[in-house]
Amino acid sequence: MLSQLGAGTRDKMGTDRDLWGTGPCPCGKGRITVVRCSPDHPWGGNAWFENSIECTDCARTYTFAESEKILDNRSRLVRREDVEEREDHLRQWRAKNADILAMPAAQQILAQAQSALDQQRSVAAKYRLLSTYGLADALESTFRKRFRSSTEFIRGLGAGHLPRLMKMVGNKQPEIIAALSEAEKIWQRAQIRIPTVKTGIQGLVE
């Protein structure tokens, strides 16, 4: 417990732990505490924070998440249901992409793309074809290092590559475009920021 930490402790792993911030939890019956941890040797690297909710009710309702605005190692307090909603949107988005790839029209595009690749005699020629449509790595040397076979290359593509593949093989499928725009709408819902619950506690991002 933190009260036993006092001004700071050092554990066996060589980590300094200091009570950094503390304050009442949202319901007011318990507390939230932030402990700053840092390696106790000079070459040890960056500090990090360990956060805890010492309240059964609030621990059920809230959790900690990374900041979406400030990129440091502090966390912020968020509602669990908001986090779950985000995860749900991402799940739906992944499922939608899998459905799109499984569509007969998409399978046809992938088969055509593979045969177009197979027709290119050399890896250099495959690279030229793919990079014309923005489907290859920026550097040919990187592409050569990664490329195993046309089959494997095609298998590594996602639904998001279909618009470029359709251009490459000259086969525009409206139902794929419609399905991709539905996927984009789900993706946009997953981008809505998770609101921060303000605590005023030092060590948490507001």
Ligand SMILES: [Zn+2]
């Ligand atoms: Zn509480």
